[in-house]
Amino acid sequence: MQPPYDGTPVQEQTSDYMITFDDVSKSWGDNHVLKSLNFDVKPGEKVSIIGPSGSGKTTILRILMTLEYPDHGVVTVEGEKLWNVTRGTKIPRETKQMRLTRRKIGMVFQQFNLFPHMTTIENLMEAPVQVLGMSKDEARERGMELLEMVGLSQHVDHKPPQLSGGQQQRVAIARALAMRPKVLLFDEPTSALDPELIGDVLNVIRDLATSTDMTMLMVTHEMRFAEEISDRVVMFDHGRAVEQGPPERIFKNPENERTREFLRAVLER
Template sequence: MIVFDGVVKQFGDNVVLSELDFTVAPGEHVTLIGPSGSGKTTILRLLMTLEKVNRGTIHVGGKCLSHMDKGGKRVPADDKYCREVRKRIGMVFQQFNLFPNMTVRGNLIEAPCRVLGLSKEEANARAEELLELVGLSGKIDEHPTRLSGGQQQRVAIARALAMRPDVLLLDEVTSALDPELVAGVLALLRDIGETTDITILCVTHEMGFARDFSHRVMMFDRGKVVEDAPPSELFTQPREQRTRDFLRAVLDRH
């Protein structure tokens, strides 16, 4: 479902991703761990076409994100093409990024109506289903500012799912939450992972969640994959010293 092939991303002289190769199979849950600044969030931003690669290619569902075919020629992707590819991808951000001027209902139906062309009736029905899924069915006409951080993050997850994505990207979705709210959001994500066939790529510092949720965990450092293994192996018998050092530092802190 996701293929990175020789991807290089740099900002000025700073190389953030260096000849990065990895794949994620349909329905697979892959978690990226590693120190801050190792390139994990950049991977998600590239998948959302918020950044462009300097070299290499990224494919989602068989479609290249950076180039398209036009008249039998391979040319740089235009905005319309990027929007079409991006329909297949949902993202939940650290800071929720809800529209404060809209109700919860408005946040959930805006993109399905505008982008997917759903009728308001269809979009509303979908919104109500999703809010029930995330435990907020009584909050559909509230504004986000009247919700707790944990509730806002649940709305953000529901909003991403409202687009019926094939791929869901999770960027440190608990980092802005009070500690007592983290467990509820992680439990919700586990339920979604178990009850849908969505491909999920997750960046997190929550090692317990990574261990329970993932089919595979990839350890990143300095723009490269240091180690890639099932969580049962990576968390108990990591092969690489860099992985061992990182896990020791993170687990000691908690």
């Protein structure tokens, strides 16, 4: 089981969902990336988001990480408002509540985004010490446990340029876990890897999905993997969720024609 979130405590609000998007829209000029999106994720649910490039998948994750802001709508995490934006208003300022709520979320990016001048263990220690106020000894102990978990304890003093792409991505997963998140986001975590390196990263994600109660939201083009580890698969197209359901139905008997077209294209490659 995943250890409880240990950031600065906030008053919890009861909610049936860990994540909710309520009428959320996002555009860049005439490009409507999200169109009045309503989308919920239950606590502990493992959800894979699939769909063509440009369909809005990654934007969902970036809004949750406050790397992008919605033009309109409400986003909540565990009942706490992360975004509450009225159309036509100015970009909301970052608030203390936003920072506290964001601490519950970790993200693993396509590119590993490790600090190249830091060793593996230093990459894992930095945020817990600087953000959570964890002692260096405690952060190092936690980091060593996580490196053991992802199979990289022998690389504790190596810097990112000394590691393969797959090893760097496993370090990035461990770094996200070091913050003890309740929600873990994956943005196509294997897309930057050579084919022979993908398996080790997928094995780590598979272990997390089957052995922890974390809520996981994954944007992926690894269809068979999504079918294996997901509780629910959501198909996005042109900023909307056009179909969602259990993986066995989505992959074997999709109801939406756009879903069928997309799966035929990606599974026949």
